[in-house]
Amino acid sequence: MKNRNYVAIVGVVLAGVVALGCGAGSTDTGSVSDNGGNAAPAADDKPKVAKMGSGTVTFKDGLAVSTKAPKKFTPAATSAGHQRGNTAVLIEVTITNGTKEPFDLTLVTATAAFGAEGTQADQVIDVEKSITGFEGTLAPGQKRTAKMAFSAATKDTSKIALTVKPSFDDATALFEGAL
Template sequence: MSQTQQHPQYPPFQPPQQPQQQIARNGLGTAALILGIIGALSGLIPIMFWLAGVLGVVALILGLTGRGRAKRGEATNKGVALAGVILAVLSLGLAAFGAYTTFKAVGDAVDEINKSVSDTKAKDTKTSGDAKDKGTSDSGTGEKSDEKPDAGKALEAGDSVVYDDDLTVTVSNAVAYSPSEFAAGHTKGNHAYKVTVTVTNDSKEKFDSTLLTADARAGKDGVDAEQVFDEKVGTGFDGTILPGKKATVVYAFDTPAAAKNLTVEVTPSFEYDATQWDLKL
């Protein structure tokens, strides 16, 4: 009788398992380095201080976070993150310096402009401390008078004022005016009067007439005389006046019915002193 020999059973062969490798999270450190470089380069231009500051703050946050990952073994670019942090700090320093330089330059420019305007006014002011104009007047004959008018007294209708740069302003007498039905600035029961303002440019440079303003007060109480606007009056001066040329504009003002005089004040621009004319109504 034969016996059947049985062989032991072995489990199938399995290769040893390799430990799973963790993927390095290097993105924050790399981003910190890139933003730090851009921020530092932007900081080299003072006027770009704002961009350097923003990028510096972002790069600093990303760089510190990237270094934290590297310390925990989640990233392998600890040096890159450190470089990003250093460049971020450099960007912030350049941003602070650029802001100081920019604001200081703007402040110096404003001070220089104010000083220039003040010097111009001081140079053109009369030695007596009166208005800037020479004060030569014109009684309507077309010839300039050598007599200087009293700075505390308004000019009369038809008189002219000649400024130091030979810019001449003349205001005519006040003439009754009937505003149109759709006129603005006219109150029912009031009287409207029109005056003609003529600017003659005898200087060597063109004059920007758009800055000229004309205002008025009426009566012994000096109430504001509102300017009237309709299709005929109220447009004001426009454009420039070339040397040797003149421009004329008609203004209309609304006055109380009982007003006996109209004081018109004309200012050619902020570089000139205002001059007043006292017109009889």
């Protein structure tokens, strides 16, 4: 009987830890500037969306994310994440470390959606064309650019929404662009 109670208590504690871990962290969406510089934080809490190719999202800790404009992309036959007939785009993402600490680039994740309907895109990994995402650690004051590709089952690229999450702390950079 004692063992069952112990197992139940451990289960409840673990569930609480997992729930806290999934929802914990910053809701910082950064401040946006359209000239590539640092912008002053907005007075409201609405997420700001930067324009791909000209906007930069800078977080409170000094980490900054920017992109180049999206380009049409043809993945290699050996790529992962692309289905024949889908539309693929390539977006170069730059992370600038304006913090005082080294930044682990392997934590960076990105998602994209295409078109007016927001068709969810799959991230494409294309080793043949050196599209593998971010790797390594970024020292303070340095920046690094990675090519990221996405593929969706739509021809509509009139709107491309990109979300870049630099780490697990829920900081999120939002971008919009079009082909």
